[in-house]
Amino acid sequence: MSDTRPDHSRDTQWPRFEVFQQSREGAPFHNVGSVHAPDEEMALQNARDVFVRRPKTVRLWVVPARQIFTRTGEEVEDDPAWREEMVAEDVPPKQYHVFRKTSQRRSMNFVVHAGEVEAATPVQALEKAIERYGDETVYVWWIVPAAAVVASDEEEAESMFSPAHNKDFRMPTAYRTRTMMREVMQRGEAQQEQGQREKEQNEGVRNE
Amino acid sequence: MERSDPTYDARLEAFEARIARGEKIEPGDWMPDEYREQLIRMISQHAHSEIVGMLPEGAWITRAPNLRRKKILLSKVQDEGGHGQYLYHAAETLGVTREEMLDDLLSGRAKYASVFNYPTLTWADNAIIGWFVDGAAIKNQTMLAQCSYGPYSRAMVRICAEEGFHMKQGKEMVIKYSQGTAKQREMIQDAVNRWWWPTLMMFGLPDDESHHSDTLMRWGVKVRSNDELRQEFVNEMVPEIHALGLTVPDPDLYYDEESGNWVYGEIDWDEFWRVVKGDGPCNAERMAARRQAHERGQWVRKAVAAYAEKKRSGALPELQE
Numbered sequence: 001m002s003d004t005r006p007d008h009s010r011d012t013q014w015p016r017f018e019v020f021q022q023s024r025e026g027a028p029f030h031n032v033g034s035v036h037a038p039d040e041e042m043a044l045q046n047a048r049d050v051f052v053r054r055p056k057t058v059r060l061w062v063v064p065a066r067q068i069f070t071r072t073g074e075e076v077e078d079d080p081a082w083r084e085e086m087v088a089e090d091v092p093p094k095q096y097h098v099f100r101k102t103s104q105r106r107s108m109n110f111v112v113h114a115g116e117v118e119a120a121t122p123v124q125a126l127e128k129a130i131e132r133y134g135d136e137t138v139y140v141w142w143i144v145p146a147a148a149v150v151a152s153d154e155e156e157a158e159s160m161f162s163p164a165h166n167k168d169f170r171m172p173t174a175y176r177t178r179t180m181m182r183e184v185m186q187r188g189e190a191q192q193e194q195g196q197r198e199k200e201q202n203e204g205v206r207n208e
Numbered sequence: 209m210e211r212s213d214p215t216y217d218a219r220l221e222a223f224e225a226r227i228a229r230g231e232k233i234e235p236g237d238w239m240p241d242e243y244r245e246q247l248i249r250m251i252s253q254h255a256h257s258e259i260v261g262m263l264p265e266g267a268w269i270t271r272a273p274n275l276r277r278k279k280i281l282l283s284k285v286q287d288e289g290g291h292g293q294y295l296y297h298a299a300e301t302l303g304v305t306r307e308e309m310l311d312d313l314l315s316g317r318a319k320y321a322s323v324f325n326y327p328t329l330t331w332a333d334n335a336i337i338g339w340f341v342d343g344a345a346i347k348n349q350t351m352l353a354q355c356s357y358g359p360y361s362r363a364m365v366r367i368c369a370e371e372g373f374h375m376k377q378g379k380e381m382v383i384k385y386s387q388g389t390a391k392q393r394e395m396i397q398d399a400v401n402r403w404w405w406p407t408l409m410m411f412g413l414p415d416d417e418s419h420h421s422d423t424l425m426r427w428g429v430k431v432r433s434n435d436e437l438r439q440e441f442v443n444e445m446v447p448e449i450h451a452l453g454l455t456v457p458d459p460d461l462y463y464d465e466e467s468g469n470w471v472y473g474e475i476d477w478d479e480f481w482r483v484v485k486g487d488g489p490c491n492a493e494r495m496a497a498r499r500q501a502h503e504r505g506q507w508v509r510k511a512v513a514a515y516a517e518k519k520r521s522g523a524l525p526e527l528q529e
Binding site (some may be wrong): 050072170 | 236238279286287290293294300306307353358359362363365366369373375377379380383387448452453517520
């Protein structure tokens with residue numbers, strides 16, 4: 001194998017954006033994964049290519065990963081000092097979206113939107129979130145500044161999300177392999193039986 | 209998180225207890241260094257396999273026999289690209305960058321599934337890759353969907369949901385070939401003969417030679433052994449291959465009444481290692497194709513970066529409606 005190393009400078013590790021998907025009107029947004037992109041516009045395009053190859057998306061959000069404040073349940077418990085921070089009194093409150101993971105069931109989605117809080121800082125937002133949405137075991141908290149959310153354009157929803165609906169050949173249900181295999185097997189058995197009958201008849205003829 | 213950390217033993221105990229309870233470990237949670245390293249190794253290799261896996265079939269897109277098959281193959285290859293992205297991003301949550309991983313792949317340091325170093329000689333190979341290679345991959349991925357590391361598990365659940373189509377479109381073609389003309393049956397049998405053994409190798413080394421297995425099983429990264437998955441695959445495939453009037457290229461294959469297993473002959477591990485170490489029929493071709501694609505995409509990366517920069521600096525004129 002060649003030992004020529006690619007030139008790092010020509011590569012581009014663009015910022016990481018977390019991607020949130022809404023699967024139908026009114027459903028809560030959930031985190032599906034992330035993409036790299038040079039800006040929000042490309043992030044939305046990449047998110048569509050990576051996460052919307054199949055139906056079930058009505059809206060996408062992308063958020064620069066570095067703007068998201070995350071704490072796992074374990075981190076919150078292990079480090080009580082996380083709440084301690086110095087905040088000037090005149091910091092105006094901002095809106096934050098609260099996402100959380102409350103289930104350990106098998107899933108392709110991560111944290112789910114729980115609601116919104118107003119707070120001066122992400123840390124304070126998490127404190128409020130724990131008060132308001134911490135009634136059950138929470139394994140992961142994500143605090144997302146509302147101002148950092150870039151949503152897919154409503155006017156472009158049709159061109160963004162509809163094409164996936166016309167590609168039913170992408171679904172396993174479009175293939176009748178089980179039935180086809182059963183039919184082949186039945187034909188095989190029928191042929192065997194037919195062969196057996198013919199054999200018996202021939203033997204019968206010979207015995208006469 | 210080093211072992212010299214006085215709290216290490218207590219930490220490890222709590223970590224293992226969480227896994228035993230069926231909880232997922234998430235980015236930010238405490239984990240042993242070895243868990244992190246093994247996962248980076250596994251997930252990045254898996255990502256590389258998806259990316260390189262686009263090549264053997266991708267070569268046939270322009271030669272698809274009809275429009276339906278062309279759309280299917282295009283979508284399948286596009287899915288593999290998407291799967292690579294899910295996985296690179298899952299690995300990134302462990303502290304490695306996608307750039308480093310791509311660098312490893314393009315420089316030839318990284319490993320990927322050796323099955324993709326075999327050539328696709330006829331259209332029938334696409335049928336067999338779907339049924340055998342994707343079928344084997346689903347076995348492994350269904351297991352990994354139960355993995356203890358949250359981001360890897362979620363990527364696997366998403367991939368499994370999409371792979372069902374890959375396997376079935378292949379199986380559909382195999383069934384049609386097997387019920388076709390003598391020439392078609394000959395083509396599909398030839399593909400079976402060439403892909404059977406490389407597919408069995410996909411499950412990895414036999415359990416008694418697989419060095420990573422013990423720790424990986426204890427930490428819930430793997431929940432079933434290589435041999436167990438391989439045997440299950442063989443047991444499911446052989447009766448269907450036979451039902452289609454095709455044969456398995458293994459003179460030692462027999463059905464063992466007692467265990468209910470189809471016992472297969474010896475796998476040529478020398479060949480496996482030869483291919484893994486770079487000396488397979490297509491290793492050089494695959495790497496050359498990846499490097500070329502990367503080089504040729506450079507102007508696109510440059511252009512979008514320049515566009516984003518212009519937008520940021522306000523130098524971009526407003527579009528007139």
